[in-house]
Amino acid sequence: xxxxxxxxxxxxxxxxxxxxxxxxxxxxxxxxxxxxxxxxxxxxxxxxxxxxxxxxxxxxxxxxxxxxxxxxxxxxxxxxxxxxxxxxxxxxxxxxxx
Amino acid sequence: xxxxxxxxxxxxxxxxxxxxxxxxxxxxxxxxxxxxxxxxxxxxxxxxxxxxxxxxxxxxxxxxxxxxxxxxxxxxxxxxxxxxxxxxxxxxxxxxxxxxxxxxxxxxxxxxxxxxxxxxxxxxxxxxxxxxxxxxxxxxxxxxxxxxxxxxxxxxxxxxxxxxxxxxxxxxxxxxxxxxxxxxxxxxxxxxxxxxxxxxxxxxxxxxxxxxxxxxxxxxxxxxxxxxxxxxxxxxxxxxxxxxxxxxxxxxxxxxxxxxxxxxxxxxxxxxxxxxxxxxxxxxxxxxxxxxxxxxxxxxxxxxxxxxxxxxxxxxxxxxxxxxxxxxxxxxxxxxxxxxxxxxxxxxxxxxxxxxxxxxxxxxxxxxxxxxxxxxxxxxxxxxxxxxxxxxxxxxxxxxxxxxxxxxxxxxxxxxxxxxxxxxxxxxxxxxxxxxxxxxxxxxxxxxxxxxxxxxxxxxxxxxxxxxxxxxxxxxxxxxxxxxxxxxxxxxxxxxxxxxxxxxxxxxxxxxxxxxxxxxxxxxxxxxxxxxxxxxxxxxxxxxxxxxxxxxxxxxxxxxxxxxxxxxxxxxxxxxx
Numbered sequence: 258x259x260x261x262x263x264x265x266x267x268x269x270x271x272x273x274x275x276x277x278x279x280x281x282x283x284x285x286x287x288x289x290x291x292x293x294x295x296x297x298x299x300x301x302x303x304x305x306x307x308x309x310x311x312x313x314x315x316x317x318x319x320x321x322x323x324x325x326x327x328x329x330x331x332x333x334x335x336x337x338x339x340x341x342x343x344x345x346x347x348x349x350x351x352x353x354x355x
Numbered sequence: 356x357x358x359x360x361x362x363x364x365x366x367x368x369x370x371x372x373x374x375x376x377x378x379x380x381x382x383x384x385x386x387x388x389x390x391x392x393x394x395x396x397x398x399x400x401x402x403x404x405x406x407x408x409x410x411x412x413x414x415x416x417x418x419x420x421x422x423x424x425x426x427x428x429x430x431x432x433x434x435x436x437x438x439x440x441x442x443x444x445x446x447x448x449x450x451x452x453x454x455x456x457x458x459x460x461x462x463x464x465x466x467x468x469x470x471x472x473x474x475x476x477x478x479x480x481x482x483x484x485x486x487x488x489x490x491x492x493x494x495x496x497x498x499x500x501x502x503x504x505x506x507x508x509x510x511x512x513x514x515x516x517x518x519x520x521x522x523x524x525x526x527x528x529x530x531x532x533x534x535x536x537x538x539x540x541x542x543x544x545x546x547x548x549x550x551x552x553x554x555x556x557x558x559x560x561x562x563x564x565x566x567x568x569x570x571x572x573x574x575x576x577x578x579x580x581x582x583x584x585x586x587x588x589x590x591x592x593x594x595x596x597x598x599x600x601x602x603x604x605x606x607x608x609x610x611x612x613x614x615x616x617x618x619x620x621x622x623x624x625x626x627x628x629x630x631x632x633x634x635x636x637x638x639x640x641x642x643x644x645x646x647x648x649x650x651x652x653x654x655x656x657x658x659x660x661x662x663x664x665x666x667x668x669x670x671x672x673x674x675x676x677x678x679x680x681x682x683x684x685x686x687x688x689x690x691x692x693x694x695x696x697x698x699x700x701x702x703x704x705x706x707x708x709x710x711x712x713x714x715x716x717x718x719x720x721x722x723x724x725x726x727x728x729x730x731x732x733x734x735x736x737x738x739x740x741x742x743x744x745x746x747x748x749x750x751x752x753x754x755x756x757x758x759x760x761x762x763x764x765x766x767x768x769x770x771x772x773x774x775x776x777x778x779x780x781x782x783x784x785x786x787x788x789x790x791x792x793x794x795x796x797x798x799x800x801x802x803x804x805x806x807x808x809x810x811x812x813x814x815x816x817x818x819x820x821x822x823x824x825x826x827x828x829x830x831x832x833x834x835x836x837x838x839x840x841x842x843x844x845x846x847x848x849x850x851x852x853x854x855x856x857x858x859x860x861x862x863x864x865x866x867x868x869x870x871x872x873x874x875x876x877x878x879x880x881x882x883x884x885x886x887x888x889x890x891x892x893x894x895x896x897x898x899x900x901x902x903x904x905x906x907x908x909x910x911x912x913x914x915x916x917x918x919x920x921x922x923x924x925x926x927x928x929x930x931x932x
Contacts, residue, residue: 284565291564302440306492312434313517317590334905335838335915 414557415568422549423512424533425577427526427540429586430619430798434517436526436540441513442495443488449479450505457503461486464494464501488531489513513632514540518586520628521593524644525584525796528631538644539582539796542742549577581798583619588612591906593624595899596880600626603885603895609646610881610899611779612907615786615874618794618803620741621907623647623776645883647739647746650772654846655830655892656866657768658714659817660781661721662702664729666813670720673703673816679712687760691715706820706844709830711767718766726765727754732808733781733791735773742796749773768846778866779879785821786874789814818842822871825897833897834867836905838915843867843878843900845892850884860884865896869904870916878903 324330398406427436444465453461458476462469465487475484486506490498495508514529516522527538534548535541554571556564592610600608612622629641643649665671682696693710705713718726731737736751750772757765764770773781783805784791790805809817821842825834831845845865849856864881868874880896880903889895 284559287565287567288563305437306439309434309437309439309515309517312437313515316517316519317587318518318521318594321590321594332906333909335909335919338909340914 414559416556416558418554418556418564420552420554420571420574421511422551422574422576424514424529424549425547425579427547427580427582429582429584429589430621431585432581433586435522435582435584435586436514436516438512439515440492440510441489442492442498442508442510444486444490444495444498445507445509446476446484446486447505447507448476448481448484451476451503452505453503457501461498461501461503461506464498465490516631518590519630519632521590521624522584522586523628523631524625524646525582525589525623526631528634537642537744539580539742541744542796543580546580547577550575582796583614583617583621583798584623584796585621585907585910587910588903588907589622589624591910592622592903593626593628595902596624596626599882599895599899602887603882603889604887605882605895606884607640607645608880608882608899609649609775610903611646611776611877611879612903613779613783613794613877615783615868615877616802617799618783618792618805619799620794620796621876622903644743644745645775645881647741647743647774647776649883650747650749650774651862651881652769652771652848652851653735653773653778654768654848654864655709656778656844656846656864657766657771658706658709659785659821659844660729660733661714661718661726661766662706662820663785663809663813663817664726665702665717665720666816667729667809668721668725671702671717673701673820675702676700677702677705677710677713677716679705679710679716682712684712684715684763686715686763687758689760689764691763703820703823706817707823707829709824709845714767715763718762723754723757723762726762727751727757729808730765730771732806733784734777735771735781739774739777739780739794741776741794746776747774749777769848775864775879775881778864779877782866782868782877782879784808785814785817786868786877787814818868818871818874821867825867829893830891831865831867831893831897831900833893834865834900834904836869836901836908838917838919839869839904839908839913840871840917841867841869841901841904842871843897845897847890847892861890863890863892863895865892865900867900867904869908870913872916875911875913876904876907878907 423438426434426438429435458472459469462472465472467487472486475486478484489511491513498506499508512533514533516526516528518526523538525538527535527540529535529540535544540547552572552574554567555569557566557568559565592612596608596610599605607626609625610622611620613619614621623644623646625643625645627641629637662671666673671677676699678699679693679697680699683690683692685691691711693708693712697704697708697710697713700708700710700713702713702717704710705717730751736749738748739746752761752771761770780794781791783794787803787805788811789809790807792803792805819842821844822840823829824845825831825841825843831843834841834843834845843865844867845863847861847863849858850860850862851857852860862881862883863885864879866877866879868877878900880899882895882899885895
């Protein structure tokens with residue numbers, strides 16, 4: 258009888274220690290998960306700001322200025338545009354009626 | 356001298372222990388256990404709620420999970436407004452013990468005067484003070500690197516508007532709490548806002564989250580918004596407007612570009628404008644979305660409408676002859692005049708030459724009621740159904756109160772008022788084969804379904820007249836473009852000051868469409884108080900119309916409908932346009 262009791266006591270103590278360990282482990286993993294989630298959020302934010310930055314560098318205002326000043330370009334007009342008709346007319350969007 | 360004790364023979368041990376003592380000890384221990392049991396019962400059963408609460412107060416926290424505000428995009432998916440991370444810097448004044456050099460550096464980073472920073476930090480009665488909100492991330496990082504005690508940061512977002520002043524009046528802006536205050540940011544606040552989520556967590560002694568104690572409520576991010584605006588068209592319109600307002604030394608101006616098929620607003624620009632993220636010292640002149648908030652008498656822009664209603668009622672045909680001689684007409688004690696004596700003109704000629712006398716004679720064939728009905732059907736005196744707060748109604752008085760002279764002046768656009776936006780809207784009736792279409796700021800791919808005001812034949816007849824008015828011999832020939840046929844009507848009016856008209860202040864505008872046979876766009880331009888010698892709509896506003904039409908149709912891939920003499924040369928730098 259005593260032996261069974263001792264065995265049970267040992268089992269309880271071991272299980273209790275294991276529980277403590279598992280609790281600790283779960284919290285540790287949870288903290289890691291939190292960190293990863295934070296990292297994800299930060300990367301999302303970075304990507305968003307990178308997109309915004311890319312857009313800010315390519316606004317029509319900036320493109321127009323650089324094209325005119327650096328590349329000496331001019332806005333296209335029908336006078337300097339060669340319009341070509343494709344043979345396969347179905348493959349192109351219908352042009353406005355002349 | 357020590358004396359040894361012989362315990363075995365101690366008289367105390369020898370004496371017999373009384374039984375009550377051991378019983379007393381047992382009872383005391385039992386009582387101790389009973390007290391413990393009672394306490395345990397109190398803590399775990401009766402007072403459980405209280406202790407649970409106290410525990411939570413110490414370790415459980417509710418964290419807010421902020422939802423990000425939706426982005427605003429143009430019709431091609433280009434971002435017009437988005438969120439970028441921005442920190443808010445705050446301090447606990449009594450904790451701050453920075454050296455003067457450090458404070459100077461901090462003030463420089465925050466872009467505030469050192470004296471202001473010192474006065475904020477000098478107030479030690481306060482336990483919290485904002486130093487600057489919405490600081491961009493690189494700056495916030497450098498502030499962290501300074502490692503100053505008592506200076507803290509909260510992370511957050513701020514709105515960024517890449518197109519800046521070109522789209523300011525349409526997009527609007529948000530306040531520091533990211534709540535929309537103007538433009539689309541205000542109108543679509545609910546759509547963009549989203550709903551923040553929350554989670555209940557346990558934090559450990561170091562403030563780290565160690566456990567969720569409830570399922571978290573995830574944040575619902577605001578939805579993105581796709582506008583009908585085309586950021587390239589918007590930019591060109593704004594750029595041309597700015598150049599013209601500056602060159603003409605005008606007070607301001609507006610441009611509206613509409614898609615004549617779908618009813619989408621492709622561009623809406625005003626000048627002067629402002630940078631939405633730098634809003635210090637702004638004036639109403641800069642903030643006002645003139646195109647929808649400023650009303651004025653539409654002037655000659657109304658003549659095509661007068662003619663269209665007379666055509667619709669069958670009172671005239673395009674070739675009906677109208678005697679406008681001798682260039683003036685007396686009615687109700689007023690003298691209505693033309694700039695020249697045009698003699699007898701056809702109805703088409705009345706529009707082409709912009710004859711006031713001709714217009715009033717056509718109007719006299721109509722009843723006030725008929726005119727009022729058409730004005731109302733075209734949106735005059737009605738609140739525009741558009742997603743702008745503060746879009747004004749303009750004014751058309753009830754027809755029963757019109758005197759004959761008022762009916763006459765209304766035929767050429769005086770005695771009623773409208774915004775530039777309303778004028779552009781009313782012209783959709785001509786562009787859309789007689790049907791006025793609803794306008795929208797949101798992208799739509801379906802052709803709009805309009806309400807019939809004129810028959811398709813009459814709308815086409817008016818379009819031909821508009822084409823004549825913008826052709827050589829008309830008042831708006833500077834509206835001509837290379838490769839595209841255009842039609843439109845210029846307008847010029849003395850500005851109203853108090854109860855009368857100012858003799859030296861004008862407003863000039865031009866409203867038209869292109870290509871004229873199957874209109875794709877409607878463009879309306881208004882220049883307020885041009886004061887560089889020129890003030891006629893056909894001279895001041897028509898060139899802006901021309902440039903905007905040219906660029907917009909090219910960007911929309913519309914094929915030219917007018918044969919152009921090619922000017923293609925080998926060296927593009929030496930081209931002349």
